[in-house]
Amino acid sequence: MNKNLGLVARAKAGDADAFQMLIHQEKANLYKMAFVYTRNEEDALEVFQETVYKALLSISTLKEEQYFTTWLTRILINSALAYLAKKRKVISLSKDMIENVRDTGNVRLEERIDLLEAMEELEEKYVTVLMLRFYKDYSVKQIAETLDCPEGTVKTNIHRGLTLLKKKLKGEYFDERKNSCL
Amino acid sequence: MREKIHAYKEQVDRIPVPTEKLDAIIAQTVQQATPKRKRLSKRKLVYSTGAAVVALGVLFSSAAVSPAMANLVSKVPLIGSIFAAYGDNGLKQVSEKGLTTVIGESQDVGGHAITVNEVYYDGTRFTIGYTLETKQAVGEHYLGSSPELTVNEKAFGYTGSSKHTQITPTLATGIVDIDAVNGLPEEFKLGLSFHGEDGKQWNFSLPISSRTDTKRIAINHQQKAGGIDLTVSDITMAPAGLFVSFQAVTEEIGYLSSYLEFKVVDDKGNELGAYSGGSQGKKLDGKEYLAGTRRFDPVTADVKEIRITPYLSLPSQSGGVKIDENGKETVIQSEIETINKHGKDIEFKTFTVTLKK
Numbered sequence: 001m002n003k004n005l006g007l008v009a010r011a012k013a014g015d016a017d018a019f020q021m022l023i024h025q026e027k028a029n030l031y032k033m034a035f036v037y038t039r040n041e042e043d044a045l046e047v048f049q050e051t052v053y054k055a056l057l058s059i060s061t062l063k064e065e066q067y068f069t070t071w072l073t074r075i076l077i078n079s080a081l082a083y084l085a086k087k088r089k090v091i092s093l094s095k096d097m098i099e100n101v102r103d104t105g106n107v108r109l110e111e112r113i114d115l116l117e118a119m120e121e122l123e124e125k126y127v128t129v130l131m132l133r134f135y136k137d138y139s140v141k142q143i144a145e146t147l148d149c150p151e152g153t154v155k156t157n158i159h160r161g162l163t164l165l166k167k168k169l170k171g172e173y174f175d176e177r178k179n180s181c182l
Numbered sequence: 183m184r185e186k187i188h189a190y191k192e193q194v195d196r197i198p199v200p201t202e203k204l205d206a207i208i209a210q211t212v213q214q215a216t217p218k219r220k221r222l223s224k225r226k227l228v229y230s231t232g233a234a235v236v237a238l239g240v241l242f243s244s245a246a247v248s249p250a251m252a253n254l255v256s257k258v259p260l261i262g263s264i265f266a267a268y269g270d271n272g273l274k275q276v277s278e279k280g281l282t283t284v285i286g287e288s289q290d291v292g293g294h295a296i297t298v299n300e301v302y303y304d305g306t307r308f309t310i311g312y313t314l315e316t317k318q319a320v321g322e323h324y325l326g327s328s329p330e331l332t333v334n335e336k337a338f339g340y341t342g343s344s345k346h347t348q349i350t351p352t353l354a355t356g357i358v359d360i361d362a363v364n365g366l367p368e369e370f371k372l373g374l375s376f377h378g379e380d381g382k383q384w385n386f387s388l389p390i391s392s393r394t395d396t397k398r399i400a401i402n403h404q405q406k407a408g409g410i411d412l413t414v415s416d417i418t419m420a421p422a423g424l425f426v427s428f429q430a431v432t433e434e435i436g437y438l439s440s441y442l443e444f445k446v447v448d449d450k451g452n453e454l455g456a457y458s459g460g461s462q463g464k465k466l467d468g469k470e471y472l473a474g475t476r477r478f479d480p481v482t483a484d485v486k487e488i489r490i491t492p493y494l495s496l497p498s499q500s501g502g503v504k505i506d507e508n509g510k511e512t513v514i515q516s517e518i519e520t521i522n523k524h525g526k527d528i529e530f531k532t533f534t535v536t537l538k539k
Contacts, residue, residue: 006495007441014343016212017462017474021440023212027204032197045203052211057323119190135194 008065019059023052026069029136030076036131037080039120043087050079070146073136077128077147084124118168126161133158214328264299264311264355268347271455271479272423273309273357276302281393281421289384293317296376296384299355304393306420307477308360310374319351325376329358332373333366368392396420401535405492408528410439412492417535424454424478426490432470435524437463438494439472445491446478454488455479486538492530496522 010018023030027048034047054075062071119127132138132146140158144151263284265277276282277300288297293316300311314325331338345357374386396418403414411431418425424446430439440463446454456478463472481488 009495013457014345016343018440020208020212021437023208024205025436027208028199028201031199031204032194035197036194041200045200045207048204049207049211052208056212130190131194135191137191 006065008062008068011059012062012065014060019056022068023055026072030072033073033076033131033135034080036119036127036135037084037124043083047076047080047083050083051076054079067145070142073132074146074148081124081128118165121168122161122164125157126164129154129157130161130165264313264357265302265309268345268355268357269309269311270423270457272307272421272457272477273302275480276421279421281395283390285388287386287388289386291378291382291384294320294378294382298374298386298388301372301388301390302422303366303390304396304420304422305366305368306396306418306425307422308366308390309422310358310360312356312358312376314354314356314376316352320378322346322348322354324379325356330373330375330377331360332375333370335371335373338366366392368394393421399535399537403490403533403535405531405533407492407530408525409433409435410442410528412439412442412530414444414490414492414533417488417490419481419537421480423457423480424488426476426478428474428476428492430472430474432472434465434468434470436521437470437472438521438525439463439470440474441494441496441521441525442472442474443493443495444476444478445493447489447491448481448485449487449489450485454481481537487534487536489532489534491532494525494528496525 007018007022011022030051031044031048034044034051035041038044038047051072055072058075062068119130122130128147129143132143133140138146140151140154143154143158147154263277263282265273265282269277273282282300282302284300285298288295295315297313297315298310299313302309310329316324328344343359345359346354347356348354369389369391372386372388372390374388376384378384397420398416398418400416401414402416405412409432413429415427415429417427426444426446428442428444430442432439443456446456448454456476462474463470465471
């Protein structure tokens, strides 16, 4: 028996308290990512619940404790994509979201909504890589590990996703500088 | 575009989070799904060779070829001990010493049989071992939620964990460990209801009495390290394990004290095997109050004292990477890193507990 049990190790061993604490640490991030896909609270909560459930059932199979967050993110993405595939419907920007956006000061409202709407119209594979890259600040390598796909594919999808976004945003905020990661 | 991307991150960050709803989902999901968890490692499965497993294999082979035999088998209590085969060291020991109560009561509902094989209760630990044998494969989540318990015919809400081991597609064993047994009387009538996902229900009524060979030693050891006020209040020695109870108070820093573990070494220099424990925390007036227990292998009868060293078992570093305009990557501070930062230099002192005088 491993004496050096951390919180993840304890959760793996079946400690429900440890598992709950881990999920509490990640819950806001998980919910926000779910919301990026679903665009409404009700569906985001469904995806969140599915993620917690799947994580709980399979945490004993987690091989490397340091990858807990990556592993959990992968479960969330898979849950969200499966949920959307099942649901397949157009979801508009929620009232809450608009109200919340309106409260923010630094960036113009239309800019915020532009971007959210533009992102919403992208294929899910682009939403996923752009969210991981620019919301989670994952490196290309981390995204590749999370999605279990080659780094080249990640780079391509980020590039294509950004190109599509730029087109949708009509070049208004276009910045030609190249980033080596993109 | 870069500004846009920055705005995107900000927008996602500003998505309103329905925290209370999330908390309710977490609590509900964990409570409902915990008993489905399959916790036995392969190592443990390999370890579980012996008469009980051989008997299971033989019985199952017969059942697999003959429906009539399957019905017969379902009425025969499982031979051998689930605790001995699938339990942790404490359960193995009490089973081998004959300290468990062998029940062997079986119920067949529509061809699916549950046998309550064995129960262990000593006032610190309450564990039930059962088998589920079904006519056809039903999947490991067939008994979806944890069994409902009544104590002296009153509903008994509990938290706990369970090990589910699918031995064959139609035969599984389960061990239910019920936490927080403090509220249980020494003797009681246990009502035990299992529910299948197809609506089948199995009800058992079993007399339970506590073993009286547990020994609780009040310690009330206190020490402070790196902002953690730690009290190890007592240890309890029972045939199925040694329990360390502790309380910790810290500033509000993300339940750092939940990472507390203990190294327990007996007077012969043997380190006791450590198992998962539980802890419950509350936040009050900017402080976090945590109370928990950690379970270890039982000590042998000749051990006179043990040395306990509290330590923090911190999580591995993780978190996102931020890339600035020059392409320089920096790791983003996350809550786990905050925990690591607060906890990395904390060291507790070893203290000794005398078991016998």
